Structures are given as C-alpha cells and as structure tokens.
Amino acid sequence: MKKNYIVITGGAGFIGSNLTNYLLKKTNFNIISLDNYSTGKRKNHIKNKRVKYIIGENKNIFKLLKIYKKKIKVIYHFGEFSRIYQSFKECKKCFDYNITGSLRIIEFCILNKIKIIYSASSSNLGNQGKDENLSPYSWSKSKNVEFIKNSNKWFGLKYEILYFYNVYGRKQLTNNKMAAVIGIFENQTKKGEPLTVVYPGNQKRDFTNIDDVIVGCYLAFKKGKNSEYMLGTLKQHTVLQIARMFSKKIKFVKARPGERFGSFHMANNALKDLGYKPRIKIRDYINKFKYENNL
Numbered sequence: 442m443k444k445n446y447i448v449i450t451g452g453a454g455f456i457g458s459n460l461t462n463y464l465l466k467k468t469n470f471n472i473i474s475l476d477n478y479s480t481g482k483r484k485n486h487i488k489n490k491r492v493k494y495i496i497g498e499n500k501n502i503f504k505l506l507k508i509y510k511k512k513i514k515v516i517y518h519f520g521e522f523s524r525i526y527q528s529f530k531e532c533k534k535c536f537d538y539n540i541t542g543s544l545r546i547i548e549f550c551i552l553n554k555i556k557i558i559y560s561a562s563s564s565n566l567g568n569q570g571k572d573e574n575l576s577p578y579s580w581s582k583s584k585n586v587e588f589i590k591n592s593n594k595w596f597g598l599k600y601e602i603l604y605f606y607n608v609y610g611r612k613q614l615t616n617n618k619m620a621a622v623i624g625i626f627e628n629q630t631k632k633g634e635p636l637t638v639v640y641p642g643n644q645k646r647d648f649t650n651i652d653d654v655i656v657g658c659y660l661a662f663k664k665g666k667n668s669e670y671m672l673g674t675l676k677q678h679t680v681l682q683i684a685r686m687f688s689k690k691i692k693f694v695k696a697r698p699g700e701r702f703g704s705f706h707m708a709n710n711a712l713k714d715l716g717y718k719p720r721i722k723i724r725d726y727i728n729k730f731k732y733e734n735n736l
C-alpha cells in the first residue's frame with residue numbers, strides 16, 4: 442500500500458507549522474498535524490485540503506491515528522513541552538508530554554514500521570553530556586534520544602535525530618509564557634520596554650532562523666542516514682549582544698535555574714549527508730525587523 446501521509450506532532454506550533462507549509466510545496470504528501478494546543482490558541486492553521494488537523498494528546502496516538510497507520514511514511518515528532526525554565530514550574534506536565542506521550546509515539550512508529558524524525562535539543566549536549574541533567578526539559582529530551590537510538594538496535598526503528606538551536610523567526614511566540622528570547626525581545630522592542638536580559642547575559646547561544654531549520658528538516662527526510670544532525674549555524678552570540686542589536690534599553694533579571702553558558706556542537710554530518718547550509722544571519726534578521734517596524 443502506498444504511504445502517502447506525513448504526520449507532524451506539534452504541527453500547529455512554531456516549527457511544525459512552518460514545516461507544514463514547506464512540505465506542501467516540496468512534496469506530494471498529505472500532512473496530518475496532531476496537536477493538543479497546549480501553547481495556546483494559535484492562528485497557525487494552513488487552509489489546504491492536503492492538511493488535516495487532529496486535536497489530541499500524543500499519548501492517544503494509537504486511537505487517534507488508527508485509520509491512517511498503514512499510510513504514514515514518516516512522523517516528525519515535534520509536539521512536546523518545549524521550554525527549559527517553564528519545565529521547573531510545570532514538571533509534571535513536562536514529563537507527561539515528553540516521557541509518557543513520546544513513548545507512545547515511539548512505540549507507534551516501531552509497531553507500524555514508520556520512521557521517526559525527532560526534534561532534539563542542543564540544551565542537553567553541553568558539558569560532555571552533563572548538561573542533560575540541568576532541567577526536566579533537557580533530561581526528558583535526552584532520554585528520548587537514547588530510547589530512539591536504542592530502539593533502532595533493539596527493534597529496527599528507523600530514525601533521524603535533529604538538534605535545534607534557539608530557533609527564531611516567522612510564527613514564533615512573542616507574548617506568551619512559552620515564548621523564547623528573540624520573540625520576547627521583539628515584543629519588548631515594539632512596546633518600547635527595556636529588554637529583560639537574564640543575568641549575567643554572557644550566556645552564549647547559536648540562533649538559527651526558521652527558514653534554514655525547515656530546509657534541514659526536509660533534507661533529513663529526503664537524505665538522512667539513520668543519524669543525528671545539528672541544524673545550528675555554528676556561530677554563537679551572547680544574549681547581551683543580541684539584546685544590544687535590538688535596543689539600548691536593557692534591564693537585567695535574576696539568574697534562572699537550568700541555565701547553560703554555551704551552545705554545544707558535536708561532530709556533525711549535516712553538511713556532508715544532507716547538504717544543509719544555514720544562510721540567514723541573526724544580525725541581518727534583527728536589522729530587517731527594526732526597519733520593517735520603523736524602530
């Protein structure tokens with residue numbers, strides 16, 4: 442039977458919705474988004490008869506996708522609790538989504554012989570792997586990576602693991618407790634408020650534009666070799682440097698638990714295997730944002 446669906450868990454979220462758009466243009470597959478809308482009501486739905494939005498929890502995937510299971514080519518598993526700081530405040534929810542829910546997704550892929558493409562986090566790579574213990578979020582993401590890789594050896598699961606690095610750009614959250622730093626800075630800049638930099642501000646991050654990331658996600662589907670790929674830019678900026686690109690008005694806020702001081706990259710075959718070359722520079726993006734908003 443011809444497999445003609447791509448499933449994206451978290452398909453109504455930031456990366457998932459941008460990827461949906463891209464896959465519609467680059468492939469002939471129909472897309473199913475499975476999302477519980479936990480990051481709020483978002484206007485990310487794309488009106489297209491090839492896209493179906495299913496509202497529900499990942500942990501119910503067996504029931505929700507029962508009728509499609511034989512027709513699914515690949516599952517991009519992006520629908521998880523996705524912020525470090527909030528994972529301390531909502532630890533139970535983080536584990537329910539990232540452990541209970543993700544185990545069911547992985548099991549569904551194993552039993553139905555579907556490839557999984559997993560959204561891993563660079564936050565658990567640093568400090569010779571010890572940074573995976575810095576927060577419930579990082580720990581849960583790193584356990585899923587281990588389980589997926591072991592499932593390949595134990596049960597023949599096909600996979601690609603994609604590490605994302607501080608993704609920003611179109612459709613990101615800007616005014617929400619799950620917003621990330623670029624979205625928060627954009628919102629504060631527009632309102633003329635001082636930018637809140639988490640002390641000490643010299644935390645370094647690799648900031649990657651969504652338009653580069655979705656190309657990497659697509660290439661992993663087309664060319665991935667059951668491997669791990671880092672979809673960063675290999676360039677790092679401190680949070681303070683980024684804030685100063687936006688505005689002179691800056692206010693420090695208290696240091697937070699779970700904070701890392703650098704973004705870590707391992708040996709990476711993203712260029713060799715996938716031909717992945719990120720093109721967009723964060724400085725150019727911020728300058729464009731300020732120009733378009735008369736700031």
Ligand SMILES: NC(=O)c1ccc[n+]([C@@H]2O[C@H](COP(=O)([O-])OP(=O)(O)OC[C@H]3O[C@@H](n4cnc5c(N)ncnc54)[C@H](O)[C@@H]3O)[C@@H](O)[C@H]2O)c1
Nearest residue numbers: 451454455456476477478479480499520523560605607608
């Ligand atoms: N954005 C980044 O910089 C970044 C960096 C590293 C890793 N990641 C990972 O990439 C993935 C996507 O990130 P994003 O920035 O698009 O996040 P997002 O919060 O915008 O999107 C996640 C989506 O998943 C949905 N979701 C969460 N838990 C779910 C569940 N249990 N069942 C069904 N749907 C669920 C949410 O409602 C949301 O729409 C996440 O797994 C995140 O951990 C993102």
